[in-house]
Amino acid sequence: MPTRARRTQRRNQVLSREQIIDTAIDLLDTGGEGALTVRAMTDRLATGSGAIYYHVGNRDELLDTATETVITAALATKPARAAASPEDEIRAVALALFDAIAAHQWLATRLTLQIIRNPVGPVTVGIFERLGQQVGALGVPQPRWFDAASTLVHYILGAVSQNARVEGDTSGIDPDADREEFFDAASAAWQALDPEDYPFMHAIVGQIREHDDREQFLTGIAVVLDGLTNLR
Amino acid sequence: MPTRARRTQRRNQVLSREQIIDTAIDLLDTGGEGALTVRAMTDRLATGSGAIYYHVGNRDELLDTATETVITAALATKPARAAASPEDEIRAVALALFDAIAAHQWLATRLTLQIIRNPVGPVTVGIFERLGQQVGALGVPQPRWFDAASTLVHYILGAVSQNARVEGDTSGIDPDADREEFFDAASAAWQALDPEDYPFMHAIVGQIREHDDREQFLTGIAVVLDGLTNLR
DNA sequence: ACCTGAACACCGTTCAAGT
């Protein structure tokens, strides 16, 4: 009769699941997916590998839980105050995801993976519900709600994933300088393409150089929202 | 003076780079990214690991080359005949990518990865050029070409990636039966969600069950195209 | 020039054993 749970555990539980997830996220942020090794975890947490497996099952589950933690936090942004338009709500969610992936590069791959194989988890459901609740107010008729929400999710996740920066090679010292160099090299390469075969790339090199990822993302959302308005 | 290259090589070159890439693609298609191991390669090709490294550098490069091969082939679909509309052209490219990922599940992750870190390679450039050439005809003004093409690429790759099926667990015997079961379980889980908290998910369970991925994809493209028309 | 295959450093995961 467990009316009162055994109060003193055998030993102080020194390792919590939460603690494990937090250091996992830390390792991922610092060195990308490759840096999340069981041994790196045991070093940081000063335990044996068994201790980790006692709490988390396996590496893949750890990755999924880390994803869930970050995304849930990102979605927890308060639904704006009172009179926000559906467009504003959608933009808020989209930008929250954009920023989450900017802060955690490894998320891009993992997020897609989770949506593919765990349509029932809090990540997939959370994103769909949050965005989906707005499409009605947007003027989309009921029978098209799923189509509309899917289009939004596809665009947002696609854009956000492709804006993630290079993973693994976080070895480079100054991230900004890296980005500059990266772009210089890319521009040069685009310029070098045969204009006969690649007229479009030639026409837009300048635009690529000057564009701002976040602004372009918002433009894309505006395009999709506009299109959804005409969905009958 | 190498006016005429040494005609007889020391030994018949028995292993070609192309051959290596082909078996890599085969392994990937059969068992997902996890199945592409150097040892599996040496078994299939009856060589030592060194032979493979002589031709390809490393595993990551092999994965990239495989991606390049498949995507290039997919894009090589002839640009429809004469009078195709820009919308038709875009749809043709989109569906080619859709089908490529359907046939090669591992592509989803790898394609995004390549676009992120190799903006200069044939994959990124090929996709952008092919789609981009149409946005002018669509009525998008020059200064917005990059925005328009990006929106298209983001949507298409997002949608196409999220339609990829579960990787790794190709262990299940009958893929169709699997899909059925998978959907039944998902539907049940969605039904079980609290309708107070998840009104949208409840409203669309039926739509999810009945929808067709490919059709929905085309709807999404129509939405984006429609939105692009108003991009000034 | 092209290939062999042993060797190396490093993985994720398990499990008997401890407290």
Added chain:
DNA sequence: ACCTGAACACCGTTCAAGT
């Protein structure tokens, strides 16, 4: 109940050596 850490099977990659 919670943790330890040696052991296992398996990785990707290198490299001296062969032809």
